[in-house]
Amino acid sequence: MVYKTVIIGTGPGGLTAAIYLARANMEPLVIEGPEPGGQLTTTTEVENFPGFPEGIMGPELMANMRHQAERFGAKFRTGWVRSVDMSKRPFTIFIEGAESIQAETIIVSTGASARYLGIPGERENVGRGVSTCATCDGFFFRGKKIIVIGGGDSAMEEAGFLTRFASEVVLVNRRTELRASKIMQDRARASDKISWSLDRTPLEVLSGPLGVTGLKVRNNASGEEEVIEADGIFIAIGHIPNTAFLEGQLETDSSGYLIVKPGTSQTNVPGVFACGDVQDNRYRQAITAAGSGCKAAIDCEYYLEDVQSNTADVQLKF
Numbered sequence: 001m002v003y004k005t006v007i008i009g010t011g012p013g014g015l016t017a018a019i020y021l022a023r024a025n026m027e028p029l030v031i032e033g034p035e036p037g038g039q040l041t042t043t044t045e046v047e048n049f050p051g052f053p054e055g056i057m058g059p060e061l062m063a064n065m066r067h068q069a070e071r072f073g074a075k076f077r078t079g080w081v082r083s084v085d086m087s088k089r090p091f092t093i094f095i096e097g098a099e100s101i102q103a104e105t106i107i108v109s110t111g112a113s114a115r116y117l118g119i120p121g122e123r124e125n126v127g128r129g130v131s132t133c134a135t136c137d138g139f140f141f142r143g144k145k146i147i148v149i150g151g152g153d154s155a156m157e158e159a160g161f162l163t164r165f166a167s168e169v170v171l172v173n174r175r176t177e178l179r180a181s182k183i184m185q186d187r188a189r190a191s192d193k194i195s196w197s198l199d200r201t202p203l204e205v206l207s208g209p210l211g212v213t214g215l216k217v218r219n220n221a222s223g224e225e226e227v228i229e230a231d232g233i234f235i236a237i238g239h240i241p242n243t244a245f246l247e248g249q250l251e252t253d254s255s256g257y258l259i260v261k262p263g264t265s266q267t268n269v270p271g272v273f274a275c276g277d278v279q280d281n282r283y284r285q286a287i288t289a290a291g292s293g294c295k296a297a298i299d300c301e302y303y304l305e306d307v308q309s310n311t312a313d314v315q316l317k318f
C-alpha cells in the first residue's frame with residue numbers, strides 16, 4: 001500500500017496537518033514517535049492558545065488535537081522513524097523494528113527538543129520551577145526571583161521577557177563571554193532587574209516540597225561551589241531540531257533546522273513538506289506550529305492534485 005501522505009511527528013504542527021488532511025479525505029497516516037504530542041506534553045497549563053480563555057493543560061490540548069484528527073479518519077501508529085529514502089518515488093519510511101511504509105508525500109513535523117543541562121534535579125523539576133520556555137511559563141513567576149541559564153540570544157531574550165513578571169532575574173552563564181549578539185546583550189544589560197552571575201557552571205537544581213529553591217553552581221574562577229536562590233530556573237541553552245533521521249536529504253540551515261520555501265511549507269524535495277518547530281528557529285509557539293501545519297496540509301493537497309493532473313512543474317503553484 002502507498003499512502004497519499006504520511007505525517008511524521010505529533011506536535012501541534014503534525015496534528016493540525018492531520019486534521020486538515022483527514023477532513024480533505026486524504027486518509028493521512030500519522031507516525032507518533034518517542035514523545036507523543038511533542039513539547040506541550042511536558043508543560044503544565046497553556047494560557048496563550050487562542051480559544052481557551054481559562055487555559056488548558058498542555059497534554060489535554062494535544063489529546064484533543066489527536067482526537068480531532070482521528071474523528072476525521074487520520075490513522076495513527078507508534079514507531080521510531082529510523083530513516084527515510086527520498087531519492088525515489090514513492091518515498092520509503094523505515095521504522096525501527098517494523099515494516100517500512102511507502103508514501104507519495106511526507107510532512108515532517110518532528111519538532112525540536114530543548115537542550116537540557118543534564119544536571120541532577122533538572123528533569124524531575126520540569127513543571128515545578130524548571131522551564132525551557134519563558135513565553136509559556138513566565139506568567140507563573142509573578143513577583144518571584146528567576147534564574148536564566150545561557151549566554152546566547154535566547155537567554156537574553158528570555159531574561160528580558162521575564163523581567164515583566166519577576167522581581168529579579170539572574171543570568172547564569174558558564175563563561176564570562178556571552179555568545180549573544182551585542183544588541184541583545186546591551187538590551188539585557190540596560191535592565192536594572194537583571195543581574196549577572198557569569199563564569200559559573202551549573203551543577204544541580206535544588207528543590208523542596210513546593211518546587212525549585214535554587215541552583216548550585218561552581219564559580220570557575222575560584223573553584224568554589226555557590227548556591228543562587230531562586231523560585232524558577234529557565235534553561236535557554238538552545239534547541240536541537242529533530243532532523244538526524246533525514247540524513248541530510250533535506251536542506252537545513254547551519255543549526256539543522258529545515259529550510260522551507262518562504263511563505264510555504266515546501267522543502268527542497270517536491271512532495272516533502274515541513275511544519276512546526278523543525279522548520280522554525282524563531283517563534284517556536286504551539287499556535288505558530290499549528291498554523292504551519294495547516295499550511296503544510298494545504299500545500300500537500302495542491303501538490304497531489306497537480307501530480308494527478310500531470311502538471312509539468314508541480315512547484316509552480318508555490
Ligand code: NDP
Nearest residue numbers: 117150151152153154155157174175179236237238239281
Ligand atoms: P546559542 O547556541 O546561541 O547559545 C547557547 C548558550 O547556551 C551559549 O551561551 C552556550 O554557552 C550555553 N550552553 C550550551 N550548552 C550548555 C551547557 N551544557 N551548560 C551551560 N551552558 C551551555 O543558542 P540560542 O538558543 O541562544 O540561539 C540559537 C540561535 O537562534 C542563534 O543563532 C540566535 O542568534 C538565534 N536567536 C535569535 C533571536 C533573536 O534574534 N531575537 C532570539 C533567540 C535566538 P557557550 O557560549 O559557552 O557555548
